[in-house]
Amino acid sequence: MALLLVIDDDRSIIESFRILFEGNHTVIGAYNGPEALQELSKHKVDLIFLDYRLPGQDGLEVLKTILSKDPDAYVIIITGYGNFETIIQSISLGAYDYIEKPLDAEKVRITITRALESKKMSSYVKHIKDMEIENYSLSHIIGKSEKMQEVFKTVGRLVNNDVPVLITGESGTGKELIAKAIHYNSARKNDPFIAVTCSGLTETLLNNELFGHEAQAFTGADSQKKGKFEAAGDGTIFLDEIGDMPISTQSTLLRVLQEREFTRLGSTQTIRLKARIIAATNKNLLDEVRKNRFRQDLYYRVNVVSIDLPPLRERKEDIPLLVDYFIKKNNKKMKKSISGISDSANKTLVDYDWPGNVRELENVLTNVCIHLQDNYIHTLSIPSFGMQENEEADLxxxxxxxxxxxxxxxxxxxxxxxxxxxxxxxxxxxxxxxxxxxxxxxxxxxxxxxxxxxxxxxxxxx
Ligand SMILES: Nc1ncnc2c1ncn2[C@@H]1O[C@H](COP(=O)(O)OP(=O)(O)OP(=O)(O)O)[C@@H](O)[C@H]1O
Ligand SMILES: [Mg+2]
Missing domain, CATH: 1.10.10.60 (Homeodomain-like)
Structure with a gap:
């Protein structure tokens, strides 16, 4: 059951909505703009039907006022038959749809069903987006060590500053997590975060992935394909493992960053680069420059600000905090109620060197939590993860x-x-x-x- 507001100076229209939807939807009426605004301040309305021709007022002005107060409002314009100018104007102002007079009951019904479905869908998408933003709030990045505190400060400075960032660190230290934190805490948070892994692809495939192509640009290109730079729009593009990018793609990328525009393969039309660039690598990029495997000029372009994530073994004081965090996370995910971990089990985890860093710790705890019979983690609950590879081979x-x-x-x-x-x-x-x-x-x-x-x-x- 939805709440519909019908704004029309013609009482018979409001009445016909009431009769038509009796038992299905609740209909409230307003005869003019000010009355409509009053109703909207009193009720949480699902859909608004607005007659564009109201006495002494411009329906489009009423539409503007409604949308300025609630940009998510679903307004359906009621217009005379074939009044295309009004239709185009109202849709471009942000109306969801239109229906024509004389009203056809079946068409009105279909419009309402479609609008309610679309509204449900967009509020679901908004919910997912909000959850995503919440997931990457800084409170979900754990670390009290001095080194991590420094990282947080830099992230804080970067959210309101669009300079390119290079994130370095061993595998599993949280490079992607930090990149997402920068994105989801910046003004770009409602635009896409697009990650591209630059390793493992030939230069042709990677170029195609990054910049897209036109139909017929090469044999087998059946249709046009947008690249990741285009898909990122005003959001952030995360170039993961940039240290493995083939040299020729490096040259193309350099040009794109210098000129702030790019083209799809096979096209002459340039597209402006609006996305923010964040790159990451677990290689020593300067070393790669010295060995002529990474272009020096590109290095300076992407490394305007750098964040170096310390390996977990160099910030052991963060391990108990992370353990606690992952237990809580797993409790939620697995619907368990694990209350804690013994001191000696904690010590086992702190003493280990974690070559796979936070990811390895997270995986170990996920396994422990899955298999735990009771609600407390003892040393024995922890598998032989700490065993050196050769010890395991000996076994x-x-x-x-x-x-x-x-x-x-x-x-x-x-x-x-x-x-x-x-x-x-x-x-x-x-x-x-x-x-x-x-x-x-x-x-x-x-x-x-x-x-x-x-x-x-x-x-x-x-
Ligand atoms: N400080 C942290 N607090 C909470 N979770 C973290 C932290 N650092 C990393 N993680 C978690 O550890 C896992 C690995 O992190 P991420 O994928 O960002 O690492 P990475 O450096 O990109 O690794 P790789 O080089 O292998 O791609 C993720 O699940 C991430 O959420
Ligand atoms: Mg990564």
Whole structure:
């Protein structure tokens, strides 16, 4: 049930809306602009029908006033048949749609359904956007260490300043997170944040990805494709792993940054560059410059301000805070109520060197939280993540040696052992998940169908 405001000096129109939607929608009426504004201040109206021809007033002026008070208002203009000038003017001013007099009940009904759906959709999109903005508020970036405090200060200075930023740091230190924080805390936050990974693509593919192409620009280009620079519009373009960008793409990018415009491949029309540029790399870019793998002039263009994210092992005081943060995050995501972590478990986590930085810590805690039987994390709940690679390899070697001693003479050794291992692993996972098939499939990294098949094959009883 929606609340409709019908603004028309013709009482019979308001009445016909009432009769038409009785039991479905509530209709309130207003005979002129001032009355309409009064109603709008009293009620939260879903849709507004506005007759553009009101006595002594211009309907379009009323439209402007309504939209200036509530830019999200859904206004549908009621106009005379074929009055295209009014239609174009009102739509360009921000009206959602129009209907023509004499009113056709079925058309009005369809217009209302469509408008309500579109309104629901756009408020959903706004909700998602708000959540996204909230997710990248600075309160979600953890770090009390001096180095991280410095980073936060720089981010604070950068949100109101459009200079290009280069974010450096080892893998998993939070480069993308910081780039998003800059974007979602800046005036560009309602425009897109577009990330492009510059590694792993040939120069042709990367150029195409960044700048797009026209139809027929090359063999196989069936239709026009917009590039990421165009898609970013007034937002931010995040050039991830810029240190791996092929040299020829570096030259194109340099030109784009110098001239602040670009063209789609196969087009002569230039498009203005409006997006903010943030780049990131886990390479030492100056080293790359010295080795002639990165253009020096481009280096100075993208590195107007730099943020260097310290590895986690150099800010161990942040580890307990991050642990606490990820436990809370997981509680919310997994609907759990893990209350905390023991001192010795915390120490285990602090002592470890975290070559994969915050991402590795986050993954370890996600795994711990998934598998935790009770609501408290003990040292034993933490898997052997801290084990050095060679220690883990030693364990496997010992295991295989034992297997060979016991089963070495069997026929079909590989088949039998694989089966035996799979059976045990699946049983263990079944125990951990209390037999929940979707959870099991997720942990094992296979589909539910494959899991069912395996359970039948192995005749595992879960
Ligand atoms: N200070 C922090 N506070 C909270 N979460 C963080 C922090 N730093 C990183 N993270 C989280 O760690 C994960 C990895 O971060 P991100 O993807 O930004 O790293 P990256 O430096 O871009 O890594 P890579 O070089 O591998 O792409 C993300 O889930 C991110 O949300
Ligand atoms: Mg990244």
């Amino acid at each position: 496997y070697d010992d295991f295989i040696r034992t297997i060979l001693q016991i089963h070495g003479m069997e026929k079909n050794l590989l088949k039998n052992m694989t089966r035996c291992l799979q059976e045990r692993l699946i049983k263990k996972v079944a125990q951990m998940t209390k037999g929940n098939k979707s959870e099991m499939a997720k942990i094992l990294g296979i589909s539910r169908v494959t899991l069912q098949k395996k359970l039948r094959e192995l005749s595992c009883d879960t």
